[in-house]
Amino acid sequence: MSLILRPLFEKTSSTYTYLLADMQTVDAVIIDAVDETKQRDIGLIEELGLNLKYILETHVHADHITSSCPLKQHFTQAKIVLGSANAVTCADILLNDGDTLSFGAYTLSAMTTPGHTDGCMSYIVDNQIFTGDALLIRSCGRCDFQGGSAEKLFDSIQKIFTLDDETLVYPAHDYGGRTVSSIWEEKQFNEMIGANVDKQTFIHRVNAMELDLPKKIHVAVPANQVCGAKIMIKTP
C-alpha cells in the first residue's frame, strides 16, 4: 500500500476531489477540493498523518467554490497549484505543459487541456489521469464561458487520447454516479468525442449544447480566482 488514491464526492455539485499520497513518505496532493467538504478532507489528511505538499486545481471552477485557501491556511506548508494560463493571483506555483511535481516516490505531470476554460490542466500520476472538466465519462466539458473553445477542447482530448488505453480516467464530475473510466472506453463509447468523431462534428455538437449557466457561476468564479480566500474571510 504505497500509493493511495481516494476519490471523494461532493453531492451538491457532483464534484470529485482526489487525495493521493505516498504512504511510505506520507507526502500527499489533493486535486479539486471543495469548500463544502473541507472538514471531511482536513480530517482524513490529519487521520492519515499526511504531509500535504500540493493543493491542485484542474481549473477555475464555475459550479462550486474551492477550499484551496482554507486548506492552505490549515496545512501551511502546502502550495496552491494551477495551470499558468489562469488569471489568478493566489497560486504559489503556475504549471506549464509537461511540468512535474513530486510527492514521495511519485511524479505528477501536468498536461494543458484547454477548451472547457482556457486554463484547464489535466494531471497524470502513474496509470491515472485526472481530467477535470475536459474529458468526462461519456461526455466532455461545456465551452460557452471562461474562454471556452470547442476547437481547443477537441485538440486537448486528442492529446489525452494519446495515453495508453489502460490509463484510468478520473474526471472532476459525474452526474450519473460513475466514478472512473479508461482511455479505451472513452475512445470507444464517448458519444461526444469517441475515436470516430471528427473535429467539425465535435464543434457542432458542443456548440449545440443548450445548458443553463451553473447556479453559482457569479459567486464561484470570482471566489475561485482568489482560491476561495473570500470564503475563508467570511467564515473564519
Added chain:
Amino acid sequence: MSLILRPLFEKTSSTYTYLLADMQTVDAVIIDAVDETKQRDIGLIEELGLNLKYILETHVHADHITSSCPLKQHFTQAKIVLGSANAVTCADILLNDGDTLSFGAYTLSAMTTPGHTDGCMSYIVDNQIFTGDALLIRSCGRCDFQGGSAEKLFDSIQKIFTLDDETLVYPAHDYGGRTVSSIWEEKQFNEMIGANVDKQTFIHRVNAMELDLPKKIHVAVPANQVCGAKIMIKTP
C-alpha cells in the same frame, strides 16, 4: 487491464454498486445493484461486452430496491446470489461461509458477516472486500431490525479485521462522499469499532444509536425478498 472494478453510486440512498470484470474473458459480477440505476448498469455491461455471471447481494436491503430480477431478466444467463441465511426464494445460489465463485481468472470468496441483518455476507476479490452494511467507513451498520445483533456484528467485524491491513474496504454506503478505505484505517480510526473497542462498549454504542427507520423499509424488504421481482412486474 485485466480486472476492472467500477464503483457506481446511487445518490438517493447513497448506495454503492460494484461491477467487477475480467477483461480477458469478459466474465463479470455485480454487487448490490439498485433499481433506480439499472439502465446505467445495463448500459455499461453491454458497452463493455461483458458476460454477467453473477448478480450478488450483500444482504436484503431495507433502504432501496434491488435490480437483481430486472438484471437477470436482461442477462438471462446470470445467477442471483445471496448468503444462505437469507429468507429469499428468488436466489439461484445461496452461499455459505468460505464458498467461492469464479469469473474469468478471478475468485470471489464469501465471508458471513451477520449483525446488521442475520443474512449479511461480505465478498472478497483479490485485495478488496465488499462489506455491505457490516463495516462502513468510520462506522458500521445498524442492528435494530431484520434479525440485527450488535453482538454478532462485533464478531463479524473482528473477522473482517483478520484480513491484511492493506485490503481495500468497499462498503455498500457512504453518506459523506467517501468511496473506499482500508482495513488498517478502519482498525485505527473507526470510532464505532476500532481495534481498541471491546465488545461490551461496541454493543452499548450500537444499541444507543437513535435512528429513524429507513423510509423505504416497508416496501424495500418485501421487494428484496423476491429480488426486486415485484418492481419488474409493476414496470414491465
